[in-house]
Amino acid sequence: MKTGQRTTEPAELQSAEPRAKPTEDPSPGPAAPGLRERKKQRTRDALLRAALELFTTKGFEETTVDEITEIVEVSQRTFFRYFANKEEVAFAVQEMVEARFVQSLRERPAEEAPLVALRGAILGAWEAMGQSIEEVVPVELHMSTYQMIESTPSLLAAHLRRSMETEDEIARVIAEREGLDVDSDPRPRVAVAAFSGVMRVTGRLWGAGEDTSVESIRELTEQYLDHLGPALAGNWRTP
Amino acid sequence: MKTGQRTTEPAELQSAEPRAKPTEDPSPGPAAPGLRERKKQRTRDALLRAALELFTTKGFEETTVDEITEIVEVSQRTFFRYFANKEEVAFAVQEMVEARFVQSLRERPAEEAPLVALRGAILGAWEAMGQSIEEVVPVELHMSTYQMIESTPSLLAAHLRRSMETEDEIARVIAEREGLDVDSDPRPRVAVAAFSGVMRVTGRLWGAGEDTSVESIRELTEQYLDHLGPALAGNWRTP
DNA sequence: TGTCAATTGTCAGTCGCTGTCACTAGCCTG
DNA sequence: CAGGCTAGTGACAGCGACTGACAATTGACA
Numbered sequence: 001m002k003t004g005q006r007t008t009e010p011a012e013l014q015s016a017e018p019r020a021k022p023t024e025d026p027s028p029g030p031a032a033p034g035l036r037e038r039k040k041q042r043t044r045d046a047l048l049r050a051a052l053e054l055f056t057t058k059g060f061e062e063t064t065v066d067e068i069t070e071i072v073e074v075s076q077r078t079f080f081r082y083f084a085n086k087e088e089v090a091f092a093v094q095e096m097v098e099a100r101f102v103q104s105l106r107e108r109p110a111e112e113a114p115l116v117a118l119r120g121a122i123l124g125a126w127e128a129m130g131q132s133i134e135e136v137v138p139v140e141l142h143m144s145t146y147q148m149i150e151s152t153p154s155l156l157a158a159h160l161r162r163s164m165e166t167e168d169e170i171a172r173v174i175a176e177r178e179g180l181d182v183d184s185d186p187r188p189r190v191a192v193a194a195f196s197g198v199m200r201v202t203g204r205l206w207g208a209g210e211d212t213s214v215e216s217i218r219e220l221t222e223q224y225l226d227h228l229g230p231a232l233a234g235n236w237r238t239p
Numbered sequence: 240m241k242t243g244q245r246t247t248e249p250a251e252l253q254s255a256e257p258r259a260k261p262t263e264d265p266s267p268g269p270a271a272p273g274l275r276e277r278k279k280q281r282t283r284d285a286l287l288r289a290a291l292e293l294f295t296t297k298g299f300e301e302t303t304v305d306e307i308t309e310i311v312e313v314s315q316r317t318f319f320r321y322f323a324n325k326e327e328v329a330f331a332v333q334e335m336v337e338a339r340f341v342q343s344l345r346e347r348p349a350e351e352a353p354l355v356a357l358r359g360a361i362l363g364a365w366e367a368m369g370q371s372i373e374e375v376v377p378v379e380l381h382m383s384t385y386q387m388i389e390s391t392p393s394l395l396a397a398h399l400r401r402s403m404e405t406e407d408e409i410a411r412v413i414a415e416r417e418g419l420d421v422d423s424d425p426r427p428r429v430a431v432a433a434f435s436g437v438m439r440v441t442g443r444l445w446g447a448g449e450d451t452s453v454e455s456i457r458e459l460t461e462q463y464l465d466h467l468g469p470a471l472a473g474n475w476r477t478p
Numbered sequence: 479t480g481t482c483a484a485t486t487g488t489c490a491g492t493c494g495c496t497g498t499c500a501c502t503a504g505c506c507t508g
Numbered sequence: 509c510a511g512g513c514t515a516g517t518g519a520c521a522g523c524g525a526c527t528g529a530c531a532a533t534t535g536a537c538a
Contacts, residue, residue, distance in 0.1 A: 034504080034505085036503085036504050036505075036515075036516085039504090039516090040515095040516080043516090064492090064493070064494090065493080065494070065495085066493085074517080074518085075517065075518045075519070076494095076495090076518095077495095077496090077517075077518065077519080077520095078516080078517060078518075080494090080495065080496080081516075081517080084495095085494075085495075086494070086495090153400065156400055156403075157396040157397050157399060157400035158396050160396060160399035160400055160403060161392065161395055161396035161399055164395075164399060183444075185466075186437060186440060186463050186466045186467065187466065189436055189440050190433050190436050190437055190440075190466075190467055192436070193432055193433055193435070193436025193437075193439075194429050194432055194433040194436065196432070197428055197429050197431070197432025197433065197436075198425060198428075198429060198432075200403075200432075201425060201428050201429075205422075224425050227424075227425045227426065227429075228425065228429055273535080273536080274535065274536090275484075275485085275534085275535050275536075278485090278535085279484095279485080282485095303523095303524070303525090304524080304525070304526090305524085313486080313487090314486065314487045314488075315487095315525095315526090316486070316487065316488080316526095316527090317485080317486055317487075319525090319526065319527080320485080320486080323526095324525075324526075325525070325526095479538100480537105480538090481536105481537090481538085482535105482536085482537085482538100483534100483535090483536085483537105484533100484534085484535080484536090485532105485533080485534080485535090486531105486532085486533075486534095487530105487531085487532075487533090488529100488530090488531080488532095489528105489529090489530090489531105490527100490528090490529090491526105491527085491528090492525105492526085492527080492528105493524105493525090493526085493527105494523105494524090494525085494526105495522105495523085495524090496521100496522085496523080497520100497521090497522085497523105498519105498520085498521085498522105499518105499519090499520090500517105500518090500519090501516105501517085501518085501519105502515105502516090502517080502518100503514100503515090503516085503517100504513105504514090504515085504516095505512105505513085505514085505515100506511105506512090506513080506514100507510105507511090507512085507513095508509100508510090508511090508512105
């Protein structure tokens with residue numbers, strides 16, 4: 001069964017509509033993006049949600065692209081026009097979250113020591129995230145997606161590569177704050193590596209535990225970062 | 240062209256023979272593994288070398304499994320009986336190297352502080368590696384394979400996942416040395432994360448530079464680890 | 479030499495992903 | 509508001525990685 005054959009209504013496309021929080025304005029606000037644009041957005045959201053739903057219930061490898069497109073009632077080709085590959089769908093939300101964290105870090109006061117800023121950024125970010133996620137998919141779904149990624153070898157690999165790229169960006173931000181050069185001074189990358197190491201550990205512990213609340217991961221992170229302090233902290237600008 | 244059609248001699252299989260350094264004994268020693276076993280080993284080695292050769296010259300994605308099997312003159316199915324997937328071939332040597340490092344770490348004197356042991360293990364391992372690698376493929380080939388992995392997204396991802404698993408093992412070894420529990424005390428994992436971060440940075444710098452000698456990477460590693468010291472060192476057993 | 483079991487080849491089929499082409503529906507210009 | 513432009517789509521064909529099933533070979537061993 002390579003392609004669906006249009007028999008029922010595109011249920012997912014419908015249910016996708018009553019989302020987003022464009023402040024209820026029917027005309028002004030951020031300007032209606034035009035019918036074409038909205039339709040596209042709806043299709044993308046529908047594909048995303050259908051995919052995550054399937055991934056988390058029957059597994060990533062076990063889910064076929066055809067199965068996804070069948071639910072949303074579009075052709076397989078259309079799926080690949082929205083997402084470069086099956087993997088990309090799984091990280092759509094993560095992508096957003098990471099961008100938010102980096103932004104959060106950039107906004108930290110310049111006086112803060114590297115690890116203080118990182119700590120502040122991640123803890124602050126956890127707060128806002130819940131909201132923005134909900135705009136696209138239920139938080140609960142994002143939670144299970146995260147756990148699913150951690151337990152799917154190929155996705156875990158992709159996740160790590162993405163993390164590495166993010167780490168690189170973070171290291172550059174840190175280096176900039178401290179007036180250092182990332183490529184000659186190892187400290188920014190080392191600090192970020194250690195920091196990210198803690199993130200990964202807490203992330204895994206959280207995924208393995210019962211409490212899937214945002215508070216849970218926030219507190220765990222905070223606690224672990226406290227342990228990291230004595231080992232890595234210290235203001236580099238006053239040797 | 241799905242399968243080759245047996246016309247020329249299996250050149251690679253032949254040239255694969257005069258390798259290994261089984262101390263020249265024709266009968267005693269570790270006991271001859273029998274014809275069947277040796278034949279299998281030769282096929283595996285031939286596949287491995289042909290694959291790496293192709294990967295490093297024309298790229299991983301651009302290399303077809305059929306192309307590999309065509310050179311070695313075996314069926315595609317046979318390839319997949321030796322290697323679970325195309326990826327696995329690319330990491331065959333790395334696998335060996337990592338195992339050697341972990342072993343090297345396990346043999347460090349118990350008195351050494353965590354980072355001292357890690358440092359000693361990696362520097363010592365770099366020495367021996369050259370030899371054992373040569374038993375399977377030319378060192379030069381392994382070097383270019385490493386660089387190739389770093390510059391191929393999908394392989395880099397896989398590489399990181401494998402690294403993570405190795406890190407986990409290392410963290411457990413460290414924790415054991417210090418009498419700690421990896422899951423409750425974050426320090427082992429954090430230290431290993433920082434250490435691995437340095438490894439990754441030096442590895443990338445080395446791959447980007449000119450000098451592809453083993454000494455080069457050894458010295459680079461040493462130098463960077465020295466910088467890490469003041470930030471993470473300290474004997475945990477005397478708080 | 480004959481039997482057993484490991485290796486391998488062959489064949490058919492699934493699935494991720496891409497190129498191509500024709501078609502339709504928003505959108506824009508005259 | 510007609511007519512053209514183009515983004516978005518569906519339908520197909522096809523490639524390459526990978527797997528299951530079965531038959532043919534071949535080393536190991538009695």
